[in-house]
Amino acid sequence: MNERANFDTPAGGALPAGHPPVAFGKVGVLIVNLGTPEGTDYWSMRRYLKEFLSDRRVIETSRLIWWPLLNFVILSTRPSRKGRDYETIWNKERNEGPLRTITRSQAEKLAVWISGGGLVGAKRPVVADWAMRYGNPSIASRLAFLQQQGCERILVVPLYPQYAAATTATVADKAFDALKAMRWQPAVRIAPPWHDEAAYIDALARSTRRQLAALDFEPEVIVASFHGIPQEYFDKGDPYHCHCVKTTRLLREALGWSADRLFTTFQSRFGPAEWIKPYTDATMKSLAEKGVKKIAVTMPGFAADCLETIEEIGIENRDIFLEHGGEKFARLDCLNDSEEGMAVIQAVVENELKGWI
Numbered sequence: 001m002n003e004r005a006n007f008d009t010p011a012g013g014a015l016p017a018g019h020p021p022v023a024f025g026k027v028g029v030l031i032v033n034l035g036t037p038e039g040t041d042y043w044s045m046r047r048y049l050k051e052f053l054s055d056r057r058v059i060e061t062s063r064l065i066w067w068p069l070l071n072f073v074i075l076s077t078r079p080s081r082k083g084r085d086y087e088t089i090w091n092k093e094r095n096e097g098p099l100r101t102i103t104r105s106q107a108e109k110l111a112v113w114i115s116g117g118g119l120v121g122a123k124r125p126v127v128a129d130w131a132m133r134y135g136n137p138s139i140a141s142r143l144a145f146l147q148q149q150g151c152e153r154i155l156v157v158p159l160y161p162q163y164a165a166a167t168t169a170t171v172a173d174k175a176f177d178a179l180k181a182m183r184w185q186p187a188v189r190i191a192p193p194w195h196d197e198a199a200y201i202d203a204l205a206r207s208t209r210r211q212l213a214a215l216d217f218e219p220e221v222i223v224a225s226f227h228g229i230p231q232e233y234f235d236k237g238d239p240y241h242c243h244c245v246k247t248t249r250l251l252r253e254a255l256g257w258s259a260d261r262l263f264t265t266f267q268s269r270f271g272p273a274e275w276i277k278p279y280t281d282a283t284m285k286s287l288a289e290k291g292v293k294k295i296a297v298t299m300p301g302f303a304a305d306c307l308e309t310i311e312e313i314g315i316e317n318r319d320i321f322l323e324h325g326g327e328k329f330a331r332l333d334c335l336n337d338s339e340e341g342m343a344v345i346q347a348v349v350e351n352e353l354k355g356w357i
Helices: 042-053 063-087 098-115 139-148 165-179 198-213 231-235 240-255 280-289 307-323 339-352
Strands: 026-035 126-134 151-158 187-190 221-227 262-267 294-298 328-331
Touching: 026 042, 026 098, 026 139, 042 063, 042 126, 063 307, 098 126, 098 339, 126 139, 126 165, 139 151, 139 165, 151 165, 151 339, 165 187, 198 240, 198 294, 198 339, 221 240, 221 280, 221 307, 231 240, 240 262, 262 280, 262 307, 280 294, 280 307, 294 307, 307 328
Parallel strands: 026 126, 026 151, 151 187, 221 262, 221 294, 294 328
Antiparallel strands: none
């Protein structure tokens, strides 16, 4: 099975005598999410935040301004505050953030699906793995692992349905940085965003219907909250805002709802600059003050629940809504490693491996 044209191997695929040991003939799939700190203590949080906030794709401010602000101000105060936030969602049983728990499970379920014949007609073995853009396991370490397993071609799947330079592009940057250190580089393909793919919209619709049916109240409004980006990034040509709005429109059409029933907002802004609007927290306050009593919030842009969905939406934004007159608030789970969520990842992998397997 492993004999390939790029090796002049004897019958049976054995390497010639004296040949350096090498594995070959496989295809790898590496799913990648944002990342998570190793712990909730100050130094773990500081290391994670420093790596994240030092990424020039994330923060485009001049280094002359940003470096002293980051190292002498932000990293002195923010780690302790964010550590307390992470403590509220921490997976105590496994001593890790939920994003790590869920992403690992997604990779494991993907591997089971592949080994069970999910990739119909595959003529090459396929190995599934996972990594984080910030923190561990690193992209470089997992690409090296897949190459050591004999993966000559690797599909990298950034787990971001909507493209943004600060998410999808920085995963690609890190992957190609890792290739620079390899003597024998595998061929690498980066999966494109899937914000308008039928499998994704269908999964969102099914998950939304299922979770709303389990509530003990009927929401008057459902808010689709996406992570925001600075307005400046949008003005420079980043397609993220357009991708998010299209996802919401397609989901609304799939559910048969009006624009007043389901609409887009943006969360998680950072710093004094203007970000793309409308802001989720401001919308929570406005809806409650206008007399809306019951709402649900879904986060279609997150492939897995994390601090921004569990704590920021489920606690901070819930409190804002209730404090200003709201009565019922529901945070809907992300697709995660659910049946609907895995259907999306499987569809992306199957489509992007065409021609390789």
